[in-house]
Amino acid sequence: MARRSVDVPALVESARAGSPRAVARLISLVEDGHDALRDVMAALAPHAGRAWVIGLTGSPGVGKSTTTTALVGAFRQRGLRVGVLAVDPSSPFSGGALLGDRVRMQDHALDPEVYIRSMASRGHLGGLSFTTPQAIRVLDAAGCDVVLVETVGVGQSEVEVAGLADTSVVLLAPGMGDGIQAAKAGILEIGDVFVVNKADRDGADATVRDLRHMISLGDRTEPGLWRPPVVKTVAAERIGVDEVMEALDKHRAFLEESGELRRRRERRAVDEIESIALAALRSRFARVEGHEGVAALAREVLAGRLDPYAAADRLVEHVGA
Template sequence: MARLISLVEDGHGSLREVMAALAPHAGNAWVIGITGSPGVGKSTTTTALVGAFRERGLRVGVLAVDPSSPFSGGALLGDRIRMQDHALDPEVYIRSMASRGHLGGLSFTTPQAIRVLDAAGCDVVLVETVGVGQSEVEIAGLADTSVVLLAPGMGDGIQAAKAGILEIGDVFVVNKADREGADATVRDLRHMISLGDRTEPGLWRPPVVKTVAAQKIGIDEVMEALDKHRAFIEEDGELDRRRERRVADEIETIALATLRTRLGHLGGREGVTALARDVVAGRIDPYAAADRLLEQLGT
């Protein structure tokens, strides 16, 4: 599994062959995304959820995405260090991945890495995002169930009201609920959810659960909320629709990456540079230049 994910991250030449071999074995794992601002306890909550799923006898995979340095490109990959409770469990696989500058809280290669864990027999795949703030809405398109973590005293009640954050959550968790202001954060969240369109009949209304993940308090309630959401989206067909959208996005991303590679080769032959000179000189417009470029690519 480690070698396969390394092939994914490196964009190895054998990746197409690997994915073709994995395809018949994938499509069974329950993908749960966990996101939230830095310091809310994502890794602690993820560790607690791994323990809860293991108590059910399920095989669990964890992808923890860490931010990359804009200078060196490296990453500390510290989430794996914080999840040592399950390091010796053969039914738990934990992999840290660097975001490599990709925005949205995930790594560019996360969808393929999920497929590796899925095909390897993981019943549940937990994906923990970078944790950089409001940009982490990409997890909603990747997960079957999205969990948004917040904590009292961090202004998270206001953060949740901002564009994208409230909409992506299927389950909201107010962690560190032993702190002052937890009840107020829960109340604010429930009020904001009530203002949205999720109060209409037939739509999922996200529950708000209080936890103290470090002490495993409230984890049973989170598991119950996750189970209810999965049953809900399975019953009305939303689970299949989410997975189809996820794969459609993945296909588009792969196609665009291939196109960029071809564009790069073309640029090396001065094709793009020549067109740019024509645009700067006013001989053609950018749209006409783009059309000519696509013609050169045979698109």
């Protein structure tokens, strides 16, 4: 089926003027890998790079969506335009998001200055969709001052959010074994702000104490390095949200004063470029495989006439030709 043509300049202009439908259409083009995507990204590039990207991650059940809702409200009180990307589990049938923005964050559903979009992870490891960086750019260029990226709760592989965010918020909750998870899952390395949510439960103080102890064992006590704060919240009742906002503000100030913000964004751009390049190479590999090129090389390896490295070199040569 032929794809519908896209008037990219008009669509981008509408998105920058605040049209939710235009923003939705642009993100759909991103998710679909539309032929016009290159033109879309070229048109958006001069307008992106201003939004503060905050990633929220944590184990299932810690209250990520509730916390995100509370943060959206706090940023809106400051008069800021907010974009939310909620990366959900994928349907095994349609590939679409299982949850969706209609069942989350209803407090802000009618606010024209808040754009909420659910995206399917589509099996991508790390809890994020492969297309998330481009979707962030759409919201950034469309005038969002803050973009909140809430990741699917898949446990240890959620550390990928740190590669996409200026500030990474890690949520934990008492009684869920999150203290042990934090120690073993690389969580300490990615968290810029730690939030112990559902702090009205038994064991919250112990979770905070254990977390602070583990942070103190790291390398972040050196002068000039950021020491992640640990904040207690009851997000469902908006308790502790002001303290979280204060911690976020301090981290942003640190990023800007230390030059770390630019370094993080450069790393993010490098990762995005490499990801796009690898996707293009995989597409070329698929075309070679369609001509039984890879299968023929595999038979040569199995027969002992070729080693895997030599076979890979031939494949690369063929793809690059």
